[in-house]
Amino acid sequence: MLRASARHLDHEIDLTGVGSVVVDPGLVGGAEIGAVTEAVVLRDEIERDVAVQRSVDVIGAEATARTIAVAGNFEMMNRLLDAAGVGPTVEMRPIGDLIGVPLPDRFLPEG
């Protein structure tokens, strides 16, 4: 969906920025949004306070609150998918290489 939305908006992004914190994905506030997401999902209280403040400085308080909410939503969706055994479709499998994180063996075809 990141790639689709970027294409829709005719915006150039670097998908490897999803998998690597040292790669700028080419989004406004990308580094700050990524840091907030990591701190929140990992429940890191110290990092959260720093990351949230920096994010507020760059994208504002309302957008930072929405960043946190979207992370919360995908905490839910990740659990639904993994607990139901719904993994990437065949068409989705190359996305791992695109973001610089190869798919784990459990998602690859047997043999």
Add this chain to the structure above:
Amino acid sequence: MVLDPIPGFDELVDREWQRLASPGATMSAAERLRVAAAARGDRPDDLTPEARAARTIHDAPATITEDWIADLTADGLAIERYVEVLGVVARLRAVDTTTFGLGRSRRPLPEDVADDVSDDAPTGQLAVDAAYDGAWLPTVGPAWPPSILSALPGELAGMHDVHDTLYLSAAPGGVAPSMAELGAVRDGLDRMQMEFVAARTSLINDCFF
């Protein structure tokens, strides 16, 4: 630093707590609250299959396998109850993560504060046409993110409530912009930024859908 929440978040948490304090399709309110407490790590000695499922779904969902679910069902957890545990825990995780991110304290579960917890029996409301179709649990139609909880309509409705409030509506016509709107913006966060958050969250959780 404590942030003001997104519009509708406090009301969402009120609704979720009401869902927790009400019977579901297969579990009483008291059972749902025990599942929620186990997910939060508050019942470490509870070795029921419901509690074990709750802890793993909450803390290590990427480790779940079909064999692990089969072990739970062999221990007496009917698959429909597993679906209900999944709905309760996944939504709780969404609310707790958002609450943490905003810099707020975790809200106590309803039983902790002696709220109105229903004594009613489970509703028994199951989708009669649910079947195994691409997942380890029954769904109405092919298994896909919007259908994972569809065997239990009440759990599915709760999922959509959280999804609409925190992110986007799964289908057009809802109260929020829909996922089909690739140019959607909410509270100043554009769709690309939202999808970056989604991708990074999934990577941290080892979820590759």
